[in-house]
Amino acid sequence: xxxxxKSQVLRGPDPRQDRAxxxxxxxxxxxxxxxxxxxxxxxxxxxVAQRVGMTKGAVYFHFPxxxxxxxxxxxELYSRWPRTLEEVRGKGLSPLxxxxxxxxxxxxxxxxxxxMQAGTRLQNERAFIDAELPExxxxxxxxxxxxxxxxxxxxxxHDGVDPDQAARVTIAAFFGMQHISENLxxxxxxxxxxxxxxxxxxxxxxxxxGRR
Amino acid sequence: xxxxxKSQVLRGPDPRQDRAxxxxxxxxxxxxxxxxxxxxxxxxxxxVAQRVGMTKGAVYFHFPxxxxxxxxxxxELYSRWPRTLEEVRGKGLSPLxxxxxxxxxxxxxxxxxxxMQAGTRLQNERAFIDAELPExxxxxxxxxxxxxxxxxxxxxxHDGVDPDQAARVTIAAFFGMQHISENLxxxxxxxxxxxxxxxxxxxxxxxxxGRR
Numbered sequence: 001x002x003x004x005x006k007s008q009v010l011r012g013p014d015p016r017q018d019r020a021x022x023x024x025x026x027x028x029x030x031x032x033x034x035x036x037x038x039x040x041x042x043x044x045x046x047x048v049a050q051r052v053g054m055t056k057g058a059v060y061f062h063f064p065x066x067x068x069x070x071x072x073x074x075x076e077l078y079s080r081w082p083r084t085l086e087e088v089r090g091k092g093l094s095p096l097x098x099x100x101x102x103x104x105x106x107x108x109x110x111x112x113x114x115x116m117q118a119g120t121r122l123q124n125e126r127a128f129i130d131a132e133l134p135e136x137x138x139x140x141x142x143x144x145x146x147x148x149x150x151x152x153x154x155x156x157x158h159d160g161v162d163p164d165q166a167a168r169v170t171i172a173a174f175f176g177m178q179h180i181s182e183n184l185x186x187x188x189x190x191x192x193x194x195x196x197x198x199x200x201x202x203x204x205x206x207x208x209x210g211r212r
Numbered sequence: 213x214x215x216x217x218k219s220q221v222l223r224g225p226d227p228r229q230d231r232a233x234x235x236x237x238x239x240x241x242x243x244x245x246x247x248x249x250x251x252x253x254x255x256x257x258x259x260v261a262q263r264v265g266m267t268k269g270a271v272y273f274h275f276p277x278x279x280x281x282x283x284x285x286x287x288e289l290y291s292r293w294p295r296t297l298e299e300v301r302g303k304g305l306s307p308l309x310x311x312x313x314x315x316x317x318x319x320x321x322x323x324x325x326x327x328m329q330a331g332t333r334l335q336n337e338r339a340f341i342d343a344e345l346p347e348x349x350x351x352x353x354x355x356x357x358x359x360x361x362x363x364x365x366x367x368x369x370h371d372g373v374d375p376d377q378a379a380r381v382t383i384a385a386f387f388g389m390q391h392i393s394e395n396l397x398x399x400x401x402x403x404x405x406x407x408x409x410x411x412x413x414x415x416x417x418x419x420x421x422g423r424r
Contacts, residue, residue, distance in 0.1 A: 039339050041253070123395070124336055127251050137392050161412075168392075168405065169385060169412045176388020177381075180349050183335070193380065200373075200381045204416050 024062045027052050028076055031069045032118035040070055040125045067131035070122050074133050077119030080109070081139055095150035096157070100202060102143065103174055107194040110178050111187055120178075140171055148205070158207045166205055173197045236274045239264050240288055243281045244330035252282055252337045279343035282334050286345050289331030292321075293351055307362035308369070312414060314355065315386055319406040322390050323399055332390075352383055360417070370419045378417055385409045 030051040034043045045066055049056045063069045081102075088101045109116035122129065123136045148163035157163065177197050181190040242263040246255045257278055261268045275281045293314075300313045321328035334341065335348045360375035369375065389409050393402040 041340060128253060136395055138396070165408050166412065169389075169409050172388035172392055172405070172409060173381060173385035173413075174388065176384035176386065176391065179388065179391065180380075180384055183348055184350070193384070196377050197381050197384060200378065200416070201385075201413065204412070 020062075027054075027059055027062055028069070028072055029114060031063075032073050032076075032114040034118075035070065035073060036114050036117035036121055040066075040122055041128055045069075067129060070129050071131050071133060073115060074119045074122055077115050078134055078139055080115070081143060085143060094156055095147045095154065096202075096206060099144050099147040099151070099170075100198065102147070103170070103194070103198065106174070107178070107191060110182075111190055137171065137175070141167055144171060151205075156207050158205055161205050170197075170201060170205075173201055232274075235266075239266075239271055239274055240281070240284055241326060243275075244285050244288075244326040246330075247282065247285060248326050248329035248333055252278075252334055253340055257281075279341060282341050283343050283345060285327060286331045286334055289327050290346055290351055292327070293355060297355060306368055307359045307366065308414075308418060311356050311359040311363070311382075312410065314359070315382070315406070315410070318386070319390070319403060322394075323402055349383065349387070353379055356383060363417075368419050370417055373417050382409075382413060382417075385413055 027048065031043070031048045034047050034051060038047075043066070045056055045059055045063075048069065049059045052059060063072065084105050085098075085102065088098050088105065091098075091101070093101060106116070110120070123133060126133050144167040145164050148157060148161075148167050151157045152161075152163050157166070174194070174197060177193045178187070178190060181187050181193050239260065243255070243260045246259050246263060250259075255278070257268055257271055257275075260281065261271045264271060275284065296317050297310075297314065300310050300317065303310075303313065305313060318328070322332070335345060338345050356379040357376050360369060360373075360378050363369045364373075364375050369378075386406070386409060389405045390399070390402060393399050393405050
């Protein structure tokens, strides 16, 4: 047992700290719900406090300003993917199907998860946010590249398909699809559009399969 | 000779009107250069007037406010595609290669044409513009769909490829690619990324061709 864990057991969990973590997560989710709909410039800490049901001061205790809230939402979004990958890995799919399943999960998140919706919108509005946001697309590109390289090493990628190139192209198609769906139909057709992308592009990547 | 043309000849060209058209186009281009770099909220009519080398009043003579400038830039962008299509049609390519050439042209424009760069940025910032912009992606989808339907009717599309679906997916991949390239590398790698998308996706659409 590492020393940190032992002393944690000796001290026992700190209920104040636990509550602070939950409060912070609640504020973050409420902020995301507003950012997702109104965008960064039209969201205020007052709006967030009202939705959370706290005073502005209580919100400021966790996030010193609106910039830090935006950064935290985007960081929360990016922390999602390693967890999701671990879950999906647990299903024991092939690397290529694991990649498809990651996109399936992201498509769900675009429709149902305010952190995903807000994080993506904030990235598009980064020019108006006076803080450094984590670089977009980089984690996804590395995650999908890794899976497609594994697929190649197992002979599951079609001859001549470069895993890094295929990762960039599938990510471009996926994010372009969701962006257009959001702009034209508030994402109402997102699932249908994603199935279209998946159906057209993924069979091309797969070894030993008919062209369609 | 149609009557309009005849009377135009009789009256001769109106030099004042001609100059007004050129001035308007010049203002539009200068505005696009600033919108493309700073975005809508951080661009002012004063900035535009300075770049044009005119008074603010002279700019207001052509565009009553910043909203109308933004709308005009986006309209100017969208008026580009029918002209480009006519030019590309003149090359006598197959419908599928005409579609590819339209994307090639758009990739060039993303790197070199401030109207394209500004128009796309303004669409992304439409939540902050208090005016109705023309709907994005719709013209492109219809243009590429039409070409791919022609390709299908000539037997040039691969069996089972639906032209409308393929139009949506190629447009998603193209616009997603440029968006990521813009965000990560200020479009420095755009041409390379477009070639990647083209190389991976288009062979799939074409009838009677090896898978890669």
